[in-house]
Amino acid sequence: MDDALVSERPLFGRAQWLALAGLVFFAGIVVPLAHVFLPESAALRPSSYFVTLAGKFACYAMLAVAMDLIWGYAGILSLGQSLWFALGGYAFGMYLMRGIGREGQYQSELPDFMVFLNWKTLPWHWWNTDSFGWALLLVVLLPAAVAFVFGWFAFRSRIRGVYFSIITQALTYAAMLLFFRNETGFGGNNGFTDFKTLLGFRITDPAVRASLLAMTVAALACVFVGARWLVQTRFGRVLQAIRDAEGRVRFCGYDTLRYKLLIWTLAAVISGIAGALYVPQVGIINPGEMSPANSIEIAVWTAVGGRATLIGPILGAWIVNGAKSWFTMAFPEYWLFFLGALFVAVTLYLPAGIVGLWRGRAKS
Amino acid sequence: MSTSASGADGPMSAGLQGLAAQHGPAGGQAHRGEASNRALGHPGRGEVDVSHGPILYLEGVTVSFDGFKALNQLSLTVDDGELRCVIGPNGAGKTTMMDVITGKTRPDSGSVSFGQTIDLTRMSEDQIAQAGIGRKFQRPTVFEALTVFQNMELAVKSDRRPRATLRAALDSAQIDQIDTVLRRVNLRQAHRQIAGSLSHGQKQWLEIGMLLVQGPRLILLDEPVAGMTDAETDQTAELCLALEGEHSLIVVEHDMAFVEKIARKVTVLHEGSVLTEGALSLVRNDERVIAVYLGR
Numbered sequence: 001m002d003d004a005l006v007s008e009r010p011l012f013g014r015a016q017w018l019a020l021a022g023l024v025f026f027a028g029i030v031v032p033l034a035h036v037f038l039p040e041s042a043a044l045r046p047s048s049y050f051v052t053l054a055g056k057f058a059c060y061a062m063l064a065v066a067m068d069l070i071w072g073y074a075g076i077l078s079l080g081q082s083l084w085f086a087l088g089g090y091a092f093g094m095y096l097m098r099g100i101g102r103e104g105q106y107q108s109e110l111p112d113f114m115v116f117l118n119w120k121t122l123p124w125h126w127w128n129t130d131s132f133g134w135a136l137l138l139v140v141l142l143p144a145a146v147a148f149v150f151g152w153f154a155f156r157s158r159i160r161g162v163y164f165s166i167i168t169q170a171l172t173y174a175a176m177l178l179f180f181r182n183e184t185g186f187g188g189n190n191g192f193t194d195f196k197t198l199l200g201f202r203i204t205d206p207a208v209r210a211s212l213l214a215m216t217v218a219a220l221a222c223v224f225v226g227a228r229w230l231v232q233t234r235f236g237r238v239l240q241a242i243r244d245a246e247g248r249v250r251f252c253g254y255d256t257l258r259y260k261l262l263i264w265t266l267a268a269v270i271s272g273i274a275g276a277l278y279v280p281q282v283g284i285i286n287p288g289e290m291s292p293a294n295s296i297e298i299a300v301w302t303a304v305g306g307r308a309t310l311i312g313p314i315l316g317a318w319i320v321n322g323a324k325s326w327f328t329m330a331f332p333e334y335w336l337f338f339l340g341a342l343f344v345a346v347t348l349y350l351p352a353g354i355v356g357l358w359r360g361r362a363k364s
Numbered sequence: 365m366s367t368s369a370s371g372a373d374g375p376m377s378a379g380l381q382g383l384a385a386q387h388g389p390a391g392g393q394a395h396r397g398e399a400s401n402r403a404l405g406h407p408g409r410g411e412v413d414v415s416h417g418p419i420l421y422l423e424g425v426t427v428s429f430d431g432f433k434a435l436n437q438l439s440l441t442v443d444d445g446e447l448r449c450v451i452g453p454n455g456a457g458k459t460t461m462m463d464v465i466t467g468k469t470r471p472d473s474g475s476v477s478f479g480q481t482i483d484l485t486r487m488s489e490d491q492i493a494q495a496g497i498g499r500k501f502q503r504p505t506v507f508e509a510l511t512v513f514q515n516m517e518l519a520v521k522s523d524r525r526p527r528a529t530l531r532a533a534l535d536s537a538q539i540d541q542i543d544t545v546l547r548r549v550n551l552r553q554a555h556r557q558i559a560g561s562l563s564h565g566q567k568q569w570l571e572i573g574m575l576l577v578q579g580p581r582l583i584l585l586d587e588p589v590a591g592m593t594d595a596e597t598d599q600t601a602e603l604c605l606a607l608e609g610e611h612s613l614i615v616v617e618h619d620m621a622f623v624e625k626i627a628r629k630v631t632v633l634h635e636g637s638v639l640t641e642g643a644l645s646l647v648r649n650d651e652r653v654i655a656v657y658l659g660r
Contacts, residue, residue: 005513005539005542005543005546005555006513006534006539230530233529233530233531233532234517234518234529234530234532235526235529235530237507237510237514237517237518238518238526238529240507240509240510241507241510241518243509244507244508244509244510245505245506245507245508247468247489247501247505248501248505248506248507249507249518250488250489250490250493251466251489251490251493251498251499251501252490252493252518252519252524252574252578253490253493253494253524253578254490254518254524255488255490255491255524255525256490258525258526259526262526308509
């Protein structure tokens, strides 16, 4: 019997590495190449609809991993996660809006909505937004900065549990109202859309669409492997300890504020990157992305898939979104009721989610 | 160390002494074998200065919650290496006193200092823990989702900053230390078990084990034998005695049979201040103590 206290465990088993590599190869290389190089008429050519859908689902999966890091591992239930997603999306959306150039309805250097509002110059927060590098910087820094400041005040005041969740919900709602206003300078309720170019390429070009999918899949793979690594470090175990008994962690000598703030900010950055990849593929970002219901959906994916498993929330995101596509076509009025019922049912009967169910089966 | 041998013979006591010797505070930063060395030695930066004898001073500490004075001008000193029992009826302020010492509650007035120099009223819980005060909660609190070993890993003395924990691996001295403590708290076999699946008594032991690898100078035990079997209670008493001299201990306990086993000096709290202090036999026969306990 192996009785050693410390045993090295690899990040993934051989089969898991193979499965991961296979998925990345298929979704990130085969599908994009087939989309670009197979003739339109070929039966096996992935349609633009399919490529965009795959990209969207990869973005959702990144959101789910971020949610799992803060909720599943650190026990912080954020119901404002879509805010970071939208901030990343808006940050990159500004660059895409500038990329329209004079091709807009009003043939102005300014984005159409500004012309419509009779603005003559770009507002200050649009400074340098025609720079791709600046856009990338904003995508990371904007969610990070807002999340850091909010988290610092919330965690320092030791706001926890349901109170914290409600405040995050209020935060994203407030941001949504702010972005709905035309004066805020983000296109009001229409948001940003009608993008034309990305880095000088036509955004509707199949090669651009395929490259975006490839990058999104690569980003998801990095986020997933990185998160897996993170939760296997002692840092990850401190997070789980905070989830289970924060007071005890403090009396062990850990400054839990720093740990929570770090993972909270990291999750916001991952969500922001997901949002930035989402916008050029879907072609629109508007304040509706910040709606409280969207944030709750992210929590539902995570709960359905199985908290603190990383793979579970990804599956949850895909399953729930698959169900949503069908449901919103069949019974559009009842989707939110169904979502709520699903959340309650999973919490009551499947506390460990789908992955928990599967692991339970495997054991017995 | 002589005190620990007197009461307990047999293999267990020898083991416990070994434990105490190995797990002096500060994880080998300094030799703490003899109390006299400590008293004479010059405390370094961040070290606890016990040159005057006491390791903990509470002076005129008052804590009130909505007008109710949980602690009322409480003054108390505990000597370095001492094992002090604190008893008192419900609501006497025992747990509040622990909260004040460990930074969970800020006193309204009064001073609390660790050794001569460290002002505990200005420090957060984690800073106090790092300075060398360990606390065991009333209800056993362990990290339920982690294994027994992982619980110990998080507790063992190490760099507590987030960046350090990202690349932290235990060195062999730390692993040996965990190994020894796990054997003493009878959890060596269970090291891979999820802590949440342990029995109540085992959780108590795990928490005590975590405290020991944390390497504190002062250990606060809030009702350490609550929910333990008689055999476990006896083992805990032996452990407390073995730790005396190496660590300073404050034990809050309701179980008088347990207090009898370990008591040296006993402090009786009543309505937030010290009613009396002294040997258990004296305290027991004190008219005021009898009155307080029996409600006369």
